[in-house]
Ligand SMILES: [Zn+2]
């Protein structure tokens with residue numbers, strides 16, 4: 001089969017890869033849509049802590065079943081499906097307590113296993129979901145970032161009427177914006193890229209600032225009776241936005257860290273956590289039930305995904321689209337390979 005193989009940092013080629021063979025509990029899926037994620041870009045740069053090259057990247061995808069293992073029930077050849085790319089063991093300390101995003105034996109497609117920038121991929125049947133008819137593959141491929149956003153929102157734990165500040169309006173930031181609005185929040189956002197701020201406003205953000213604006217903090221206070229935001233979600237993954245999160249949150253409020261800066265250590269005003277009784281949470285992946293909820297929301301069209309997909313490309317174009325995305329990240333939102 002044809003696949004885009006990332007051989008070394010910044011070196012991706014489209015060539016022949018061995019046709020994957022499904023095990024007893026697995027499905028062989030013909031990939032129909034595969035989206036580029038920020039973590040794919042980190043791997044492309046050779047900077048992802050969990051991804052070793054060479055590998056076929058890609059974990060946000062949808063496709064059609066072409067073959068199934070001998071022990072697979074409940075699916076048939078021809079079914080349209082979406083795959084939850086992280087397979088967990090179900091047996092470790094964390095899985096047994098339903099915290100399966102923390103599984104000790106987690107393996108992810110496109111991270112430790114071959115990914116979806118290929119014609120075919122093998123996936124575990126127990127992490128595969130039917131994609132309802134009428135829902136395009138390219139939208140099904142975005143179930144994964146939507147599931148991450150649903151999980152993040154649960155971790156943020158705000159109440160209706162509260163003010164949520166989202167720092168960073170990339171794909172996850174714009175999904176969080178929509179979910180927070182649907183859950184009754186007043187949502188303020190910031191980003192450095194003007195067209196992403198425009199998107200955020202079009203999707204209903206109550207206020208959108210350029211994150212470099214010196215007035216932003218003052219205006220956030222002005223908008224929150226001088227208190228600060230109830231919840232601040234850091235979704236940009238930069239040292240500057242982590243600092244802004246601590247400056248913008250009210251006493252007793254919540255800071256949710258979602259972005260990764262690539263630096264294991266950051267200097268933060270930790271004393272504020274104690275003095276002002278802040279809640280400091282991190283969020284990663286998704287919990288049980290989030291994936292099926294994401295697919296249902298996509299099927300019901302309760303989330304605007306058309307606003308996020310700015311580019312569609314063919315498998316053979318994958319290397320150049322990765323390179324373009326690296327060179328000009330400010331022009332990119334979601335790019336999806338379509339076969
Ligand atoms: Zn992803």
Ligand SMILES: [Zn+2]
Pocket residue numbers: 088089090091092093094095102103104105106
């Ligand atoms: Zn486990």
